[in-house]
Amino acid sequence: DAKTTQPNSMESNEEEPVHLPCNHSTISGTDYIHWYRQLPSQGPEYVIHGLTSNVNNRMASLAIAEDRKSSTLILHRATLRDAAVYYCILANAGNMLTFGGGTRLMVKP
């Protein structure tokens, strides 16, 4: 399975944008890039996914590099509620998600 590399942790100030990077240099042409987050004491929560083009939804934006070897999850205005572990996952067809270590995002008031 193609793997992803994320920083272990990041800090942000409340109400500022946050850019969470993910490297996936061995991504295959059919791998989708998924982002999930896990708040304390909860199950993971879907954030966004994309294949080649940048994607926006109400939660976040996903910027995908032209060569698809990296991507960035963008939270436009971090709130305290966004403090969570963010997972960048590559997934082919099917619902088999391979989670890595993720990035623990801390948001300071």
Place this chain on the structure above:
Amino acid sequence: KAGVTQTPRYLIKTRGQQVTLSCSPISGHRSVSWYQQTPGQGLQFLFEYFSETQRNKGNFPGRFSGRQFSNSRSEMNVSTLELGDSALYLCASSPTQNEQFFGPGTRLTVL
């Protein structure tokens, strides 16, 4: 719509026993996946069921099994429990192959 529900939420068993966990997916979702989360190994995929058939399987021993019923509800069973099976077991349902909705999990403690 109601979310994914898992029962029980907490469970304590002893080594050698077996356990059955239950998951009710979101109405209309036909895919149900199971994951194990431990502090050491993180989140690991167990298996996925779609229309009562196992569609994908992770790298877990045969002691871990599952099934799905015609109403899409799913159960997973762990036999001959070991201390290392202590974990949070998460169920996720999906209407497609792109977005999964996770339940709150069942926390299993094996003594």
